[in-house]
Amino acid sequence: MLVARRFFSVLALLFAMLIVGFGTGCTADIDDGSADVAAETSAVAEVEAEAGGDSAIRKISAEEAHGMMTSNEVVVLDVRTPEEYAERHIVNARLLTLDTIDETTAAEAAPDKEAPVFVYCRTGVRSAEAALKLEALGYREIYDFGGIMDWPYATIGGDEPTESGLPEGELPVGVKVVCGKTKAVPSSE
Template identity: 50%
Template sequence: MRIRMRIRNKINRHFLMIFCVMLLLSSGCAQKEENITFRGVIEDITENSILVTVTGDSTDFDKASVDISHAERKVQLSVGQGVEITILPEIRESYPVQVTGIEIRPINQKISAQEAKAMIDGEEEVIILDVRTRSEYQAGHIEGSVLLPNTEIKEKAAQVLPDQNAKILIYCRSGNRSAQAAKLLLEMGYTNVYDFGGIIDWPYGIVQ
């Protein structure tokens, strides 16, 4: 009799454990997959999606077609723009993979002097931003550049750079202040920022 009772109790405990597991799964208490964040460069834009080439090794895919129909956008989307994207964990296998965007944020894009020169000479309007001191600017600057010293960005950016979606190319003397300025402008809401380093590496002419 006692043996039967022990067997019955074990069976009851076994079914109780199964019931608890099923209850957890059905109530959504099971651990959920986390959202995925990666960085990339926009290659193409359609009405509800963007094609992105992934930079870095944060994901297993090198390109993604991102559904942006319901994504929060903190950037004006343009081809060539560097972005950080958070997506849902569900990845639909294809090439490129298809994913659903949650949030899109701008990132500072580091470019070479040659790439900056090509942008300046191109058809699209750009702002060349010099973030050195006034005395450095007067000693020699890139033709057409606008002076906004790094230390004055917080106070004067809205006046000097009223369009937060404009394409801004930033330089300083050696590249340190330009990187700081690019980061600050992005934090202030500017969406299309490029850092091309220092004027000491600018192989083209300057003016006084």
């Protein structure tokens, strides 16, 4: 019922935006990359409009996300396609594609529904949708930091790690070095 209400709220918002756009003489011939920005802004506005006072979803910047990732143990979820993930992803991010998010896959990627979960995609559109799905599944602390296009810190491409973006010798929380390779530290569960 809640999902249906949200769907119709979002649909009404989009319809209102469409009418306002035509009423102000806007044109749809954008071909300079602005469409991605407009879609991301719309998705962020939808999440913020639905967030209300008791939402588990928080929209944060890349800088805020980076600071929280290096000072807390968190789960970082990349909700893009496997191909996009293989091309480039954030260090220690787990792949959970948007179209596969359900109770089982979410529990495998982020077993603790009370722990902080960070979501991102390419531009912020899919991460906004993923955040709503995770909230509907009962996750209580979701941070949507938008897209990897706005991520100014280190990423990993394929199997070749790059620098972490942290000061020399410092590793993210939950990571250790084993035989020259970084490995996730097993949780104490």
